[in-house]
Amino acid sequence: xxxSLIISTYNWPEALYLCLxxxxxxxxxxxxxxxxxxxxxxxxxxxxxxxxSKSKIPIKHVWHPDxxxxxxxxxxxxxxxxxxxxxxxIDGDLILHYDFIKDHLRLAKxxxxxxxSRLLLPEDFSRKLLQGKTLPSDRSLLVMGNNRLNGVRIPLxxxxxxxxxKKNKPYYVKGCNMAFxxxxxxxxxxxxxxxxxxxxxxxxxxxxxxxYGVNRLFLKFGGICYHLFHPEASRSKESHNELIxxxxxNMRKVRCEKGLDSHSLSK
Numbered sequence: 001x002x003x004s005l006i007i008s009t010y011n012w013p014e015a016l017y018l019c020l021x022x023x024x025x026x027x028x029x030x031x032x033x034x035x036x037x038x039x040x041x042x043x044x045x046x047x048x049x050x051x052x053s054k055s056k057i058p059i060k061h062v063w064h065p066d067x068x069x070x071x072x073x074x075x076x077x078x079x080x081x082x083x084x085x086x087x088x089x090i091d092g093d094l095i096l097h098y099d100f101i102k103d104h105l106r107l108a109k110x111x112x113x114x115x116x117s118r119l120l121l122p123e124d125f126s127r128k129l130l131q132g133k134t135l136p137s138d139r140s141l142l143v144m145g146n147n148r149l150n151g152v153r154i155p156l157x158x159x160x161x162x163x164x165x166k167k168n169k170p171y172y173v174k175g176c177n178m179a180f181x182x183x184x185x186x187x188x189x190x191x192x193x194x195x196x197x198x199x200x201x202x203x204x205x206x207x208x209x210x211x212y213g214v215n216r217l218f219l220k221f222g223g224i225c226y227h228l229f230h231p232e233a234s235r236s237k238e239s240h241n242e243l244i245x246x247x248x249x250n251m252r253k254v255r256c257e258k259g260l261d262s263h264s265l266s267k
Contacts, residue, residue: 001105004082004182005030008071009092010038013047014130015228016092020051021135028102030088032058036078039066069233071175072191072201079185080263087185091176094118094225095129097138097153103222104179106155107162113184113209114162116177116219118227119145126229141226151224158222165218170210171249172218175202177225184214190260192244197237200245204256207245212254 005023009016016035023033033055035048045061052059062078064070079087088104090096097103107114121129125144129136142151166172188208195201206216247253 001086001108002031002084003086003088003101003105004032004034004084005101006034006036006075006078006082006087006089007092008036008038008075008078008089009040009044011040011044012093012230013040013044014133016044017047017133018095018129018135018228019090019092022094022096022098024055025098025135026096026101027099028105029057030101031084032060032082034060034062034078034081035092036074037061037063038070038074039064069197069237070193072195073193076190076193076260077263079182079190079260082182085182086179087182088179089175089177090225093228093230094176095135095141095228097224097226099153100223100225103153103155103158103219103224107159107217107219107222108179109217110181111214112217113181113206113214114179114217114219114223115173115206116223116225117150117174118177118225119151120147120227121145121229123229129228138224145226151226152221153224154221158220161220162217165220170216171203171206173202173206173216176227177219177223178202180209184209184212186260187254188212188259189255192248192256193258193262194256195241195244197241198233198235199238200241204241204245204248207248208254208256211252
């Protein structure tokens, strides 16, 4: 199965550097990497060009002007640019376990989408990693993490628990660690671009996918990634985004009005 890896980023090239290093350490590589860039400056662009010049895997840089937090829109643009049937989605402030993509591909199943979790790294340790510009061992990352259960990999248990873990929270997802079939994203019109600012774009698309009949598998004890510390983003638009999410849930919406179809027709 061929996959596209989408990495969202915004003006943090130091973190993106470590993220990309961890991508190239994967036991299973994607067929392409797409950087979904929410308006970063030239430093990020130069970093991507550096990796493009060395990579045997195509790296696409999908960018739009900085007009505030527009994660839904830039993810849609990246999805529209994807060439392959299965899309794995992460954020550029993650370091991936070397079996991250392998675990996602193992769990991929038609008619399902996947959501995983992440292990949080403390501030001081994150700063040292960013300054050092080298990847530590996965053991070191696990030991330093704040929620270590999210860093434990047990492949057999991962598959057994995938359909029942967090069954009481069917819309619980982490947008930094998800995977979808491309055709399913087009069926629900991708991310809802009426959601801007931090929050709820991931849960809202999960609701529409489930309303469409594409249910969630939860990736636990696999698909491990380590989240570099950063201050929280502004929550100024969270209440507005909550209203959109509630409307999607209550009206059992499948498609959003402003989404993928404003960027591309399905391939």
